Amino acid sequence: MELDEISNLPGHVVDQILSQLSIREAVRTSVLSSKWRYKWATLPNLVFDNECYSFSSLDQTAVKSKLVNIVDHVLLLHNGPIYKFKLSHRDLQGISDIDRWILHLSRHSIQEFILEIWKGQRYKMPSCLFSCQHLIHLELFNCLLKPPSTFKGFKSLKSLDLQHVTLAQHVFENLISSCPLLERLTLMNFDGFTYLNIEAPNLQFFDIGGVFNDISFENAFQLAVVSIGLYDKRQSHANSSNLLKFFVHLPHIRRLEIQSYFLKYLSIGFVPGKLPNPCFNLNYLSIRINFNDVDEVLTALCILRSSPNLQELEVLARPEEQAAVGTVTNIKEDNNWSCHQLRLVKILGISGIKPELNFINLLLSTSPALEKMTVKPASNNGGWELLKDLLRFRRASVQAEIIYMDP
Amino acid sequence: MKFCTVKQYFDDENNNNVTNGIATTVIPLPNKHLKIKANNKEMEQYEQELLRNVMPQELTKLILAANYLNFKEALDFFCRTVANAIQNKSVDYVRKFFGLESDFEPGEEEKLCKEFAWSFEGVDED
Numbered sequence: 001m002e003l004d005e006i007s008n009l010p011g012h013v014v015d016q017i018l019s020q021l022s023i024r025e026a027v028r029t030s031v032l033s034s035k036w037r038y039k040w041a042t043l044p045n046l047v048f049d050n051e052c053y054s055f056s057s058l059d060q061t062a063v064k065s066k067l068v069n070i071v072d073h074v075l076l077l078h079n080g081p082i083y084k085f086k087l088s089h090r091d092l093q094g095i096s097d098i099d100r101w102i103l104h105l106s107r108h109s110i111q112e113f114i115l116e117i118w119k120g121q122r123y124k125m126p127s128c129l130f131s132c133q134h135l136i137h138l139e140l141f142n143c144l145l146k147p148p149s150t151f152k153g154f155k156s157l158k159s160l161d162l163q164h165v166t167l168a169q170h171v172f173e174n175l176i177s178s179c180p181l182l183e184r185l186t187l188m189n190f191d192g193f194t195y196l197n198i199e200a201p202n203l204q205f206f207d208i209g210g211v212f213n214d215i216s217f218e219n220a221f222q223l224a225v226v227s228i229g230l231y232d233k234r235q236s237h238a239n240s241s242n243l244l245k246f247f248v249h250l251p252h253i254r255r256l257e258i259q260s261y262f263l264k265y266l267s268i269g270f271v272p273g274k275l276p277n278p279c280f281n282l283n284y285l286s287i288r289i290n291f292n293d294v295d296e297v298l299t300a301l302c303i304l305r306s307s308p309n310l311q312e313l314e315v316l317a318r319p320e321e322q323a324a325v326g327t328v329t330n331i332k333e334d335n336n337w338s339c340h341q342l343r344l345v346k347i348l349g350i351s352g353i354k355p356e357l358n359f360i361n362l363l364l365s366t367s368p369a370l371e372k373m374t375v376k377p378a379s380n381n382g383g384w385e386l387l388k389d390l391l392r393f394r395r396a397s398v399q400a401e402i403i404y405m406d407p
Numbered sequence: 408m409k410f411c412t413v414k415q416y417f418d419d420e421n422n423n424n425v426t427n428g429i430a431t432t433v434i435p436l437p438n439k440h441l442k443i444k445a446n447n448k449e450m451e452q453y454e455q456e457l458l459r460n461v462m463p464q465e466l467t468k469l470i471l472a473a474n475y476l477n478f479k480e481a482l483d484f485f486c487r488t489v490a491n492a493i494q495n496k497s498v499d500y501v502r503k504f505f506g507l508e509s510d511f512e513p514g515e516e517e518k519l520c521k522e523f524a525w526s527f528e529g530v531d532e533d
Contacts, residue, residue: 005467006489006505013474013486020490024526031498031519033507053525070525 088116094123153178229259
């Protein structure tokens, strides 16, 4: 009998088919036949997002009750372990039913938990979240974390993504240092803590954007990909050398993005011509820089000189309103330096001022392997002048293409 | 090595799990995959073609073959094809597609539809 072989497929294969569908599509299969009644109920991944119901025509109370009914219904009928649970609906506010669902999940070996509260205040995570010891990935948006004093960390956690969150300073530090397997950490728009002392021996990926006073790494020798954006230009903490302190614990860094005002932070304190230990593994660098600030330019040059294997460079200029902090007329050059591996360069948002031109000139003359440099100014003003200058610069690489893009 | 079970298959004369027809579709897949891996649009077109030319029962056999041969990429692809085929379709359409018949008691099906009313809103008509 050829018909209906599909109902006799192995369970994990049916799971695979049904998990490509949204939860409502999967649940609908229970009406197909008696064999299909509970096939969806063993799905290990449950996602409740904008796909599962469109509430556009309903008011807030109706939305809340409809969403709660759906999640309750599914969770009650579900059978077996739940590995992934995602709740992210644009009409979702921080309703207390979430606590009840997290409690349910904590009893079902949850491994991936994603909660996004799109509207309203920070949602305070219930203490049962902190007892989910099987968690491998935790992602929270618009939440507040205050673990109980008995919390000893997530021993299996490999990936943590916190955005628009509030945590106290000690909570943050304890959280990071008590998750020994942590490999990926994303922190965006956080408050409640301003000192970032990252102690994570297995950390490989670090992406942060927010306001902080100080950042340092300890035991982060695996850290390969780092992206840091400091959103506040006020520098409060005077250190002996932010730059040296930052790089001393990042020997294996491969990709680095310095965004917003982080370069300004790094320029505080002593800036050497070259770092004591070169970044041998750094092959991609992106910097947001204020060319009017001489310290920032020197810091950028220090990093470039210390990255012998850099292949790709992206420079994003930020023209500041105020007058130059100090004019860089001629960057005194250490002639022993050259970017042997630099192939691609992008320079965006410039206006054609002297420090920018000097910088470009320097790059062109020290990169014998350059293949392409793309220059895109911030506006059309002075475009011709910029082009004339670019044309004149000597190039160390015979195959370098300079591409001028219209703003 | 993707094809650890393939050798076993060729060695085993009386193989009920994978008929020859299926083998000819599944086995060239790795090359096809490598060629169009980067190109999503082509993959979609290939998927459409497969759907047109291959009956749902055949698709089931393909899935079983890919599962038996432990060929993850093919299995992912076929499962995704089935999922795309039944997405947003009515219960009757899906039943026809799978070759199923409803074996519910008269009132049972209505009761189920009512219970899961939230999942039925906004579905394609045949």
